[in-house]
Amino acid sequence: MAVSFTAPAAADDFAALNEVVVADYLLPRYEALADAGSALDAALRQGCGAGTLGADASIAAYHEMADAWMAVQHLRLGPSELFLRADRIQFWPDKRGITGRHLSRLVTEADPAALEPQRFAQGSVAVQGLPALERLFFAPPEGADPAFACDVAVAIGANLKSIAGGMLDDWREGPTPYAAVIRSAAEGNAAYMDAKEASLQFAKALRAALVATTDLKLDRPLSTSAKAVKPRRAESWRSARSLRNIRINIESAEALYRDGGQAGFAALLRRQAGGEEVDKNIATAFAQARARLDALPDSLQAALDQPEGWQHLDDLRSHLRDLLALLSGPFSQTLDLPLGFNSFDGD
Incomplete structure (x- = not known):
């Protein structure tokens, strides 16, 4: 039986593709990431409030956050590229061992001011995200004060919640949500011809x-x-x-x-x-x-x-x-x- 083909992909085809990717692929995954960030933040606060850094709920929440990040890790466009968000969620590969050195310094100095949300978010990207939290859970720096290590974990959880929530907001809210930028590409805009x-x-x-x-x-x-x-x-x-x-x-x-x-x-x-x-x-x-x-x-x-x-x-x-x-x-x-x-x- 003869097989028929349409004309080569046209502007309408790409516009339809963009719409379905944004609505059915991107937004649900960034919503899942934001939800995982909120759950991680809550679990770390509860666990450390009880004096336990590696509580089962905290470990499970870490894995859920990592799962959600892996589902969008490859999407290096738009909101993910702003404010070094991708690197702040996961500074990797870390070929020079920066995370280990910076995390050891942070927990050794044990300066509570370093964990103030704005200062923490503007500090070393190596200690802000999942790799640093993974080390705290599974390979904590030697000599770390357990109470301050818990404080660091809570700061990381709050930071990840903020980053994930910020990416979702930038995709769907504000004066120029990036979903609208993608959808309006058919007419041409500052981002896409x-x-x-x-x-x-x-x-x-x-x-x-x-x-x-x-x-x-x-x-x-x-x-x-x-x-x-x-x-x-x-x-x-x-x-x-x-x-x-x-x-x-x-x-x-x-x-x-x-x-x-x-x-x-x-x-x-x-x-x-x-x-x-x-x-x-x-x-x-x-x-x-x-x-x-x-x-x-x-x-x-x-x-x-x-x-x-x-x-x-x-x-x-x-x-x-x-x-x-x-x-x-x-x-x-x-x-x-x-x-x-x-x-x-x-x-």
Whole structure:
């Protein structure tokens, strides 16, 4: 049976894509992040109020906040880029050990004034977010006063709540909410010439999720052989969630690609000449990556400790590189969305 295709993707197609990404993908995820920030703040205040830094509720709230962040970590546009918000939520990779040094200094000096909200938010980004909180929970600095360490954790929780809430507000409220900026791109505005340029930002975010996963989260700890592994280069290794992070990254990337009904990336791709085959290959690559991840524990170190653990992780890396090649090549070319580079390239 003959297969018919529409004309190449037009302005209306990209405008529809932008609308569905904002309404059904971005806003729900930033709402979840803001909710997680509020829950973390409350849990830390309650736990430290009872004199317990690592209370079960606080640890669970940390993981929920980390989960919510992993779902938007790749979205380096608009409100995420303002006020160093992304770095303040997660200063990583930290190749020079800045978080450890700055956190040790903070808890050793034990100056309550350093935790005043405005001063804390304007201080070192390395101690403001999830990596510093992870250290306090799972590898506290030696000699730290437990009471002040709790105060630091509470300051981090309040800061994360403020940052997450600020990003959500900037997306949907105020005189120029960024959701409206995306939606008005079809008419042209200060940020985008047209709807296609805004769609390109989302395509770059899709690619960014794969670049960060392969280049930063797998290449750095896995190296080139099982004898050269450096598991402490993995993201969130102290809380044993390095592969949990990657799982959420891939799920979120796949949702950005596949969801959205007839307005989403996958459906738009299938309407282009040759796009059905490209979509089939992308779907297969996502499925292969998910299958590999489903067979692995949350911890990269635990995965490495399994028989043939390094090989399984290397296979995962290979599947993700295949997926990245599909996005950078056939996906980009078929939709005429030149992806170029982004903030994760070359880190």
